[in-house]
Amino acid sequence: MDRAVLEDLAAASRILVDQGVFDAAGHVSMRHPQDPGRFLMSRSLAPELVAADDIMEFTLDCTPSDAQGRKPFIERFLHGGIYAKRLDVMAIAHGHSAAVIPFGLVSKPMRATYHNAAFLAAGVPVFDIRDRFGITDIVISSAERGAALADALGDKAVLLLRAHGFVAVAPDLPSAVFRAIFTEVSARVQLQAEALGGPIAALDEEEGRKADAINLATVGRSWELWKKRVS
Amino acid sequence: MDRAVLEDLAAASRILVDQGVFDAAGHVSMRHPQDPGRFLMSRSLAPELVAADDIMEFTLDCTPSDAQGRKPFIERFLHGGIYAKRLDVMAIAHGHSAAVIPFGLVSKPMRATYHNAAFLAAGVPVFDIRDRFGITDIVISSAERGAALADALGDKAVLLLRAHGFVAVAPDLPSAVFRAIFTEVSARVQLQAEALGGPIAALDEEEGRKADAINLATVGRSWELWKKRVS
Amino acid sequence: MDRAVLEDLAAASRILVDQGVFDAAGHVSMRHPQDPGRFLMSRSLAPELVAADDIMEFTLDCTPSDAQGRKPFIERFLHGGIYAKRLDVMAIAHGHSAAVIPFGLVSKPMRATYHNAAFLAAGVPVFDIRDRFGITDIVISSAERGAALADALGDKAVLLLRAHGFVAVAPDLPSAVFRAIFTEVSARVQLQAEALGGPIAALDEEEGRKADAINLATVGRSWELWKKRVS
Amino acid sequence: MDRAVLEDLAAASRILVDQGVFDAAGHVSMRHPQDPGRFLMSRSLAPELVAADDIMEFTLDCTPSDAQGRKPFIERFLHGGIYAKRLDVMAIAHGHSAAVIPFGLVSKPMRATYHNAAFLAAGVPVFDIRDRFGITDIVISSAERGAALADALGDKAVLLLRAHGFVAVAPDLPSAVFRAIFTEVSARVQLQAEALGGPIAALDEEEGRKADAINLATVGRSWELWKKRVS
Numbered sequence: 042m043d044r045a046v047l048e049d050l051a052a053a054s055r056i057l058v059d060q061g062v063f064d065a066a067g068h069v070s071m072r073h074p075q076d077p078g079r080f081l082m083s084r085s086l087a088p089e090l091v092a093a094d095d096i097m098e099f100t101l102d103c104t105p106s107d108a109q110g111r112k113p114f115i116e117r118f119l120h121g122g123i124y125a126k127r128l129d130v131m132a133i134a135h136g137h138s139a140a141v142i143p144f145g146l147v148s149k150p151m152r153a154t155y156h157n158a159a160f161l162a163a164g165v166p167v168f169d170i171r172d173r174f175g176i177t178d179i180v181i182s183s184a185e186r187g188a189a190l191a192d193a194l195g196d197k198a199v200l201l202l203r204a205h206g207f208v209a210v211a212p213d214l215p216s217a218v219f220r221a222i223f224t225e226v227s228a229r230v231q232l233q234a235e236a237l238g239g240p241i242a243a244l245d246e247e248e249g250r251k252a253d254a255i256n257l258a259t260v261g262r263s264w265e266l267w268k269k270r271v272s
Numbered sequence: 273m274d275r276a277v278l279e280d281l282a283a284a285s286r287i288l289v290d291q292g293v294f295d296a297a298g299h300v301s302m303r304h305p306q307d308p309g310r311f312l313m314s315r316s317l318a319p320e321l322v323a324a325d326d327i328m329e330f331t332l333d334c335t336p337s338d339a340q341g342r343k344p345f346i347e348r349f350l351h352g353g354i355y356a357k358r359l360d361v362m363a364i365a366h367g368h369s370a371a372v373i374p375f376g377l378v379s380k381p382m383r384a385t386y387h388n389a390a391f392l393a394a395g396v397p398v399f400d401i402r403d404r405f406g407i408t409d410i411v412i413s414s415a416e417r418g419a420a421l422a423d424a425l426g427d428k429a430v431l432l433l434r435a436h437g438f439v440a441v442a443p444d445l446p447s448a449v450f451r452a453i454f455t456e457v458s459a460r461v462q463l464q465a466e467a468l469g470g471p472i473a474a475l476d477e478e479e480g481r482k483a484d485a486i487n488l489a490t491v492g493r494s495w496e497l498w499k500k501r502v503s
Numbered sequence: 504m505d506r507a508v509l510e511d512l513a514a515a516s517r518i519l520v521d522q523g524v525f526d527a528a529g530h531v532s533m534r535h536p537q538d539p540g541r542f543l544m545s546r547s548l549a550p551e552l553v554a555a556d557d558i559m560e561f562t563l564d565c566t567p568s569d570a571q572g573r574k575p576f577i578e579r580f581l582h583g584g585i586y587a588k589r590l591d592v593m594a595i596a597h598g599h600s601a602a603v604i605p606f607g608l609v610s611k612p613m614r615a616t617y618h619n620a621a622f623l624a625a626g627v628p629v630f631d632i633r634d635r636f637g638i639t640d641i642v643i644s645s646a647e648r649g650a651a652l653a654d655a656l657g658d659k660a661v662l663l664l665r666a667h668g669f670v671a672v673a674p675d676l677p678s679a680v681f682r683a684i685f686t687e688v689s690a691r692v693q694l695q696a697e698a699l700g701g702p703i704a705a706l707d708e709e710e711g712r713k714a715d716a717i718n719l720a721t722v723g724r725s726w727e728l729w730k731k732r733v734s
Numbered sequence: 735m736d737r738a739v740l741e742d743l744a745a746a747s748r749i750l751v752d753q754g755v756f757d758a759a760g761h762v763s764m765r766h767p768q769d770p771g772r773f774l775m776s777r778s779l780a781p782e783l784v785a786a787d788d789i790m791e792f793t794l795d796c797t798p799s800d801a802q803g804r805k806p807f808i809e810r811f812l813h814g815g816i817y818a819k820r821l822d823v824m825a826i827a828h829g830h831s832a833a834v835i836p837f838g839l840v841s842k843p844m845r846a847t848y849h850n851a852a853f854l855a856a857g858v859p860v861f862d863i864r865d866r867f868g869i870t871d872i873v874i875s876s877a878e879r880g881a882a883l884a885d886a887l888g889d890k891a892v893l894l895l896r897a898h899g900f901v902a903v904a905p906d907l908p909s910a911v912f913r914a915i916f917t918e919v920s921a922r923v924q925l926q927a928e929a930l931g932g933p934i935a936a937l938d939e940e941e942g943r944k945a946d947a948i949n950l951a952t953v954g955r956s957w958e959l960w961k962k963r964v965s
Contacts, residue, residue: 234840235468
């Protein structure tokens with residue numbers, strides 16, 4: 042395994058803290074670059090503290106390949122469930138940022154308020170764990186829950202978890218970080234726009250598709266800055 | 273008295289500043305680990321400045337055991353009143369964070385907006401000092417006021433004080449800090465969710481109980497990070 | 504003139520930046536400790552940069568006593584007007600913080616949302632410069648405008664200036680700083696409380712008077728912390 | 735070319751990050767001081783990282799004069815379009831700050847909430863790229879789009895771009911930075927004022943003209959502070 046890959050994944054974790062998306066919790070993972078049947082994710086640790094040596098390797102059923110005494114996150118099943126169902130997904134971020142949670146609590150859907158949030162224009166489903174599992178502790182702590190969550194995500198880029206947080210997925214690690222950040226920013230913009238009243242001239246689905254293509258092609262400019270800030 | 277206990281309590285004070293819950297005021301206390309008839313709390317000092325040597329010891333009637341010339345907080349009666357009535361409470365935080373105060377001013381109750389705020393799902397009462405004491409200076413400055421406040425708290429984890437602030441209690445110090453932080457965060461989330469309109473799919477009481485058990489069991493991960501940030 | 508007085512006044516300016524009340528503008532003054540017919544105020548300078556040597560002395564008609572080539576703020580007339588009319592006022596802060604300005608634009612009055620904002624409970628008038636001077640550049644740039652503003656302030660602690668900012672006055676410098684800070688915090692609290700809907704159980708006038716007396720007596724604890732942060 | 739000019743333009747970019755107006759994106763330009771048929775603008779780079787050597791020179795049709803292998807921003811056409819049409823404009827800032835975007839999504843117009851935002855009093859038009867170009871990727875990536883945007887700006891100081899961001903123009907670089915900053919601050923103020931309900935006593939057009947003249951004359955005080963913070 043290329044050391045630079047582990048460094049990047051650890052940096053992604055610290056970036057999402059630095060950018061205000063993660064607090065003392067939150068985790069980001071990526072599919073194994075050589076083996077699509079595995080994924081990489083930090084051991085159970087505050088995201089601000091993650092370094093390359095904290096990255097563990099899992100099979101898609103969330104079994105550690107070589108734990109070396111490290112304790113994994115319980116919620117790795119959220120990641121494994123998605124990698125199993127969405128072959129196009131190469132990286133996943135899961136957090137609980139304060140501006141996003143409201144949209145998982147009410148019926149008003151998230152919108153793509155500007156070009157950086159273009160990936161939201163296709164729609165943002167809400168996963169309510171009660172629908173399949175009744176009264177729970179809310180945690181995505183089993184393969185069954187992870188699979189149900191992946192079903193709810195469908196082919197979208199972002200999924201809201203009721204009374205919990207969100208998941209952002211992408212075709213590469215920098216784009217997953219980008220989408221997590223702008224899910225949060227767009228949520229703040231929408232909260233303010235909704236407060237002004239009246240309809241919101243958000244991006245429509247086709248505008249979103251076009252703008253997202255630009256974002257995916259130019260994410261490197263932001264990624265280099267974000268990485269520099271946490272090095 | 274183990275020095276590490278005093279260091280932890282002083283750190284708790286600085287953590288709550290670092291996390292934006294305390295400003296130039298606010299105080300946190302813990303029950304004496306060897307003697308349930310006593311509690312530990314900083315002398316009257318801005319919480320950002322508290323160090324181990326600032327920690328004083330009080331009997332439950334709020335008399336200093338050995339003041340050594342240090343001046344106690346007037347509001348130690350808030351702490352003493354609760355320790356006397358709630359034998360399960362081992363630590364208490366009291367602050368005035370801007371997102372929480374609104375819920376003590378209006379009739380809309382606080383809700384548990386996500387798993388980290390699970391301890392709110394049992395309900396959050398409001399203590400209006402006018403009900404028992406008429407027109408006052410608002411300060412919990414006597415044993416009588418402290419006892420009335422403890423009555424209003426009942427068996428809950430958080431109490432709002434009208435036009436004043438909040439109290440969070442817990443079975444250990446890290447959990448009291450955790451609850452103070454996520455009272456504040458959940459208040460922000462709820463303010464935004466309410467602004468979107470419509471009913472809020474917050475945690476129900478049983479979901480809250482289950483999620484809170486997880487939080488209490490895993491608080492160490494956050495606590496270590498928070499402590500590290502203020503060391 | 505005691506050098507420590509000048510240091511304190513300069514610190515007050517930097518404190519109000521550090522606490523988020525001033526941005527690149529804003530000014531704070533104090534009455535001359537030995538001569539009630541004079542006041543002290545920085546030369547025209549961004550408040551973050553003010554040091555003791557930047558403090559100038561003015562007579563109440565806003566003439567510099569000994570300018571030494573330093574350029575005064577145009578808005579010193581706001582300060583002079585109040586010192587001339589309010590003999591109890593020993594210090595004044597004037598800023599434009601984002602949470603306060605809204606209350607000068609709408610008809611909803613500011614309230615004292617909690618004990619730290621007790622000084623607002625007596626009422627917060629709004630000065631609309633149009634009422635006396637018609638269409639202007641909004642700046643309090645003459646003795647006449649300063650006097651009109653002092654009239655609008657009356658015997659209150661805080662005055663809002665429509666489409667401009669606010670003035671906080673107090674019987675000493677630390678209390679003027681305290682009032683400027685908690686005018687801003689209370690405005691934020693009220694904005695959030697109003698958004699929740701329904702009546703707001705703010706401090707009534709008598710509660711405000713009692714709580715304010717406590718604040719004035721204990722402001723030193725906050726002042727020492729704030730000063731330490733900008734030293 | 736005077737090196738100090740390049741340093742100032744690079745500083746303007748970093749200032750707008752430091753002041754919370756730019757994030758990982760955003761760009762600021764100025765007309766060439768000796769040749770009104772050219773303008774200066776950073777190569778494609780996160781604004782926090784811009785230094786003097788990153789500044790490129792363009793003709794008004796957005797062709798680099800001497801690229802030296804540096805890659806320009808696609809959106810230079812936004813700048814070129816305005817310089818071609820507005821001979822009074824000497825500097826332009828374009829960003830996507832979260833408080834401003836809402837006003838490009840709804841029908842409620844931006845107002846000049848206080849004297850620092852006086853330049854908004856003349857009115858703030860909204861450019862919806864759909865009106866002329868149908869479904870696009872939102873980016874101002876051609877001379878044709880730049881010209882249409884300049885048409886929408888008219889003789890105003892600020893233009894909102896639907897689902898995208900804003901443009902602020904001014905007669906000199908410090909004033910363009912000032913206007914970008916206070917567009918953002920005033921948007922925050924207005925969002926809060928609107929939430930309080932009722933009409934907003936913003937600056938009228940003539941008050942705005944008078945207050946703006948003061949701002950343009952005194953911008954140096956803020957500019958020196960802002961520059962110092964990013965040096």
